[in-house]
Amino acid sequence: GAVVSQHPSWVICKSGTSVKIECRSLDFQATTMFWYRQFPKQSLMLMATSNEGSKATYEQGVEKDKFLINHASLTLSTLTVTSAHPEDSSFYICSASSSSRQETQYFGPGTRLLVL
């Protein structure tokens, strides 16, 4: 149980385009989903926290207009990187937790984004 999927697993796009990444909890209801980015050889950095049906809470330094997060249902959250630039190239990972076990986050397999 507690499986989280991400789609796509990797994406290459041109500078200036927008990219949408989906995060789904497959066998549980995720009241909270988290979005992280990870640069090569570095740890995970939290970008934002989203609760179903409400606006996401962004970490300091993360542009909310650039990284649009939608958590429309208890099993789906999306991250849209708008007007992507090469510096947005990174490994984006989502995680999900349920109301019954908030201290445990289940991670997706990640999405590698390369902006040319």
Added chain:
Amino acid sequence: TQLLEQSPQFLSIQEGENLTVYCNSSSVFSSLQWYRQEPGEGPVLLVTVVTGGEVKKLKRLTFQFGDARKDSSLHITAAQPGDTGLYLCAGGGSQGNLIFGKGTKLSVKP
């Protein structure tokens, strides 16, 4: 600000050796988790410790939570090449988020 310091950052050992990875903080955490991450994949949860002084074993891996709940350690006995990966400790933040250490990159050579 809650921070987690992991050490060492890099560790390269021979198969069969033992090793310990440390995760320290000046803050108290309600829980600490250990993850292993392989390149191009998301982190996989190994264990969650919640009680000060708690010790949990997972085959050749032993996890310990400090009495004051400010630090934790991961000990691997007789390491194998399959243990190679990035080991991350993470503590529960005050807002339900996870605060990650910088990770320990372990390489076990056959």
